[in-house]
Amino acid sequence: MTRRQARSRTPRGRSRVGERFEVEVGPVAHGGHCVARLPERESRVVFVRHALPGERVVVEVTEGTDGDRFWRGDAVEVLEASADRVEAPCPYAGPGLCGGCDFQHVAVPAQRDLKTAVVREQLVRLGRLDADSALVRETQVEAVPVPGRPDDGLRWRTRQRYAALPDGMPAMRAHRSHRLVPVDDCLIAADGARPADADGLLVDEGTSQVAAHDVLVGDTSHAFSVATDGFWQVHPEAPRVLVSTVMELLDPQPGERALDLYSGVGLFARFVGAATGARVVAVEADRDACRHARANLAGLERAAVECGPVDRVLRHGYDEPFDLVVLDPPREGAKRAVVEQVVDRRPRAVAYVACDPAALGRDVAIFAEHGYELTAIRAFDLFPMTHHVECVALLTRTGPGQA
Numbered sequence: 001m002t003r004r005q006a007r008s009r010t011p012r013g014r015s016r017v018g019e020r021f022e023v024e025v026g027p028v029a030h031g032g033h034c035v036a037r038l039p040e041r042e043s044r045v046v047f048v049r050h051a052l053p054g055e056r057v058v059v060e061v062t063e064g065t066d067g068d069r070f071w072r073g074d075a076v077e078v079l080e081a082s083a084d085r086v087e088a089p090c091p092y093a094g095p096g097l098c099g100g101c102d103f104q105h106v107a108v109p110a111q112r113d114l115k116t117a118v119v120r121e122q123l124v125r126l127g128r129l130d131a132d133s134a135l136v137r138e139t140q141v142e143a144v145p146v147p148g149r150p151d152d153g154l155r156w157r158t159r160q161r162y163a164a165l166p167d168g169m170p171a172m173r174a175h176r177s178h179r180l181v182p183v184d185d186c187l188i189a190a191d192g193a194r195p196a197d198a199d200g201l202l203v204d205e206g207t208s209q210v211a212a213h214d215v216l217v218g219d220t221s222h223a224f225s226v227a228t229d230g231f232w233q234v235h236p237e238a239p240r241v242l243v244s245t246v247m248e249l250l251d252p253q254p255g256e257r258a259l260d261l262y263s264g265v266g267l268f269a270r271f272v273g274a275a276t277g278a279r280v281v282a283v284e285a286d287r288d289a290c291r292h293a294r295a296n297l298a299g300l301e302r303a304a305v306e307c308g309p310v311d312r313v314l315r316h317g318y319d320e321p322f323d324l325v326v327l328d329p330p331r332e333g334a335k336r337a338v339v340e341q342v343v344d345r346r347p348r349a350v351a352y353v354a355c356d357p358a359a360l361g362r363d364v365a366i367f368a369e370h371g372y373e374l375t376a377i378r379a380f381d382l383f384p385m386t387h388h389v390e391c392v393a394l395l396t397r398t399g400p401g402q403a
């Protein structure tokens, strides 16, 4: 079995890959693994996949040399199992197999508890919030059931990419590796996103170039067009849940001006702009998404779509006050330059939609320097069986800040 060593760096010292150690598994950490400390002689931290806190397991090192501060490994034998451990429903989940899911071996409610622990930890460690604050203690990752399905964490992914083996059979990649693992049916893929439904090569996005989605929030419904290979939330309930949470937290009022940053095809701008009836500017870097956003926002008289990187667009324009901001950046977060441009517009509230709680934590700390406090947060299990989690945070202007 070939495994890729930690990305693009020269190995420092003798490789320890393949060695096995008996360990007691510690807490979950961000990234789909738990922390364990190797026995005294090694005195080293190892991030263990396929384990659960409190278990005793045999861990096999998958990445690590004598010179590394920490190693990675897989639990290849469970000596004392957690009560939360279940048989993985997917036959392709497990050490050395498909790398798509992290938590197939964990009961679905317990997966949410692991993610809750991670979200809270990031808010405290990176967001510098008080671990004892009600906001942190009450943050809990919420289930988002797929209509008509049991709460089993399966068949939710409406878009799924498969790789193709030389014989044309569908495959997925192993964890942190380019190695392909044949997967004839991914159990988290929704019925319409299975290889059998794919057209031609095994990239299942349906057959047309443009997909249409209706999003119903309360009694308001809007239709969205999106390129089949463009960004659209993959959980079928995500657009509704995220829009309704953003609307509830922001509470947009008639006449309030809004920015929708990293807008995609204008999902949030459409709902916010309809509620305010005022100026709404969507900023998005992808040209195709901008084209769709213009069509999707055509019914809003005072909407504009600006195509370009958020940082650059805000550095060179829209130098005016906005009351509301929706911020939905990619995984790396908004980062300092964008956060500072946002606070310069003095919005009363920012709804931050985050697919990485670590990036959210870092950005929350920057907002705090500028007098914006995290006043509410919801977290949703929109990616069952994986370590991923989606948060919606409300940042409210409460002080002058240091700037």
Ligand SMILES: C[S@@+](CC[C@H](N)C(=O)[O-])C[C@H]1O[C@@H](n2cnc3c(N)ncnc32)[C@H](O)[C@@H]1O
Pocket: 231, 232, 233, 262, 263, 264, 265, 266, 267, 268, 283, 284, 285, 286, 289, 308, 309, 310, 311, 328, 329, 330
């Ligand atoms: C998480 S998606 C959110 C899209 C949209 N808010 C939605 O929910 O459908 C992030 C979006 O940011 C866009 N993007 C990534 N980097 C960007 C940048 N530097 N400036 C503007 N848009 C960017 C991507 O093309 C993608 O559409």
